[in-house]
Amino acid sequence: MRRVAWLLLFVLLCACSQASEAPAQFKVRFETSKGPFVVEVHRQWAPNGVDRFYELVQSGYYDEARFYRVVPNFVVQWGINKDPKISQEWRQKTIPDDRVKESNRQGYITYAKSGPNTRTTQLFINLADNVSLDATGFAPFGKVVEGMDVVQRLYSGYGQTPQQNLIQVQGNAYLESQFPKLDYIKTARVVQQLVVSCHKVA
Numbered sequence: 001m002r003r004v005a006w007l008l009l010f011v012l013l014c015a016c017s018q019a020s021e022a023p024a025q026f027k028v029r030f031e032t033s034k035g036p037f038v039v040e041v042h043r044q045w046a047p048n049g050v051d052r053f054y055e056l057v058q059s060g061y062y063d064e065a066r067f068y069r070v071v072p073n074f075v076v077q078w079g080i081n082k083d084p085k086i087s088q089e090w091r092q093k094t095i096p097d098d099r100v101k102e103s104n105r106q107g108y109i110t111y112a113k114s115g116p117n118t119r120t121t122q123l124f125i126n127l128a129d130n131v132s133l134d135a136t137g138f139a140p141f142g143k144v145v146e147g148m149d150v151v152q153r154l155y156s157g158y159g160q161t162p163q164q165n166l167i168q169v170q171g172n173a174y175l176e177s178q179f180p181k182l183d184y185i186k187t188a189r190v191v192q193q194l195v196v197s198c199h200k201v202a
Helices: 002-016 047-059 084-091 131-136 148-152 164-170 172-178
Strands: 025-032 035-042 069-071 075-078 108-111 123-126 142-146 185-193
Touching (some): 035 047, 047 185, 084 164, 108 142, 142 148, 164 172
Antiparallel strands (some): 025 185, 035 142, 069 075, 108 123
16 A cells, blocks of 8 residues: 555656646637637647647636737737736747648648747637648647637738737737727637646756
């Protein structure tokens, strides 16, 4: 009995000394001002991106984030935190690019970026088949499996007018005062996960 107790303690200590990878596959439910949608995530498609996404969702990073760029028949984009201080912290935490394994088809979710190895927190969902993005290194890591009609109905009246630099500096205060009709995320939560694995911190 004592041996079993020590074994359990050893396992717990090992788990505490390691940083958890994201599950191999999981689902995230986004509750939005237009209704819910669910994204199914596959770590094998883009492991660096998925690990970051899992971390952000678990921390509640996307709660109250606005869909600040909605271009019909192209993309809907979000991922700047409501609090400028939190956004500033994450802007420095870039992740390496993943190899593109899946295509940017309608409903697939991908990181926005400004060049090689610049991904941080901003995401977009393809509102149409944007396969031309594949060749420029945009690696999808999941797809909308429920509520694509909700995604398609997110408010698009402002187009690409909201300025990212002002969102970074002022957060939701800027968007709420200048673009009050923007739809937003109420909560984003993991609702199902299949296989969880761990890796040692380098």
